[in-house]
Amino acid sequence: MATAAVRGRLTWQTATVTSVMRETDAVRTIELEVPDWPGHHAGQHLDVRLTAEDGYTAERSYSIATADDEPVAITVERLDDGEVSPYLTEELHAGDQLELRGPIGGWFVWDTSDGGPLLLVAGGSGVVPLRAILRHRQRAGSDVPARLLYSSRTLAEVIYHSELDQYRGGVAVSYTLTRSQPPGWTGYSGRVDAALLAKIAWPASEHPLVFVCGPTSFVEAVAGNLVALGYPAGRVKTERFGGA
């Protein structure tokens, strides 16, 4: 195969949107058919390139939302002052084409052989690569115990809510809502601080493997608190999102 010879070089290719699913008011999951996709690992990302009618192009990176053996999908949050995300979340439809290349990144990834126990800590749409990790764990039949702590401003902004609520046996999902809580809310409230992490996180003695993804200030606070709880820095993998 011609592609095998140039493996390692990521070339742009045209992908076709097979579906756009609404996750929340501002978030869509875009499933893509990519003719020449080499496969990906949970936690990796890809680059999207859009070309406007006047030839202007813009590129952005997005975390891949699906498990290793699933079709490629990205989950995109609309940023009101963004350039690319409003198009992806509001204009894009099934059948549309766009350019992408990937997968990218080999650090913020998890495979069954990496073991655990897993602690996944998500802030907002930082849940996307962590959802891919949970899906991969499930589909690969792994029994590595996993805990997800997911911080969201409101309940309505929780992405993948029904999917995450279905996890049983080996996966525990906890939510904390930072801005407002609905009546009768039984999850946590407020930001992920040292006290909440101490409650949710595996004891450091169990040698957990941690993935933290979210806005910079969130990741800084969580990673710092985990180190304070005795987690070795080398077991705490972080990824920040930004960009428009």
Added chain:
Amino acid sequence: MSPPVSRGFRHFRRPTAGEQDRVPPGQYVAQGFPVLSAGPTPHTPLPEWTFSIRQAGETLKSWTWDEFQALPAQDVTVDIHCVTRWTKLDTMWRGVPVDTLLGQAEHDAPYVMAFSDGGYTTNLPVQDVTNSQAWVAFGYDGQPLAAEHGGPARLLVPHLYFWKSAKWVRGLELLDHNQPGFWESYGYHIYGDPWRQQRYAGD
């Protein structure tokens, strides 16, 4: 083959005439100062901080924080380009030129590996960190460099993608051959020239 056109993609302005030759292809101008790092932010107390020039397991030269502060520093204003696509114009730094540091260690090595607290490394040709192209920076925008941006000191190599400007830098290892550092081992480009869009291996 022409790329698919995204109808309804309402793009922002193109860079202004003054910015055009300062924003590399695929980048956009950011107002904030985003952060990219692989793990928790290390906090090394200044009394324990040193900056070392090493070769083949030997320390050729080492400075304590106070000794480092006594070296002649420069104020530089440069544009920086992150591989995640933000470009920040006119950033103001204070730091010691790498020329000054390598000038105090006798060597003819062609490459260096910058090493940092937290285990981060990144590789660079010596000719890219000398000739007034690189600094070990400890000040940003008139203030001490914040830990989340790499303080107390980070490498500053503005003509390459910003992952080459290693945060929390603690020294340079002289090498007789080129070898990949941290991100370079995980699929990022071995050199990282933003003007040639050398983002990933093979670009």
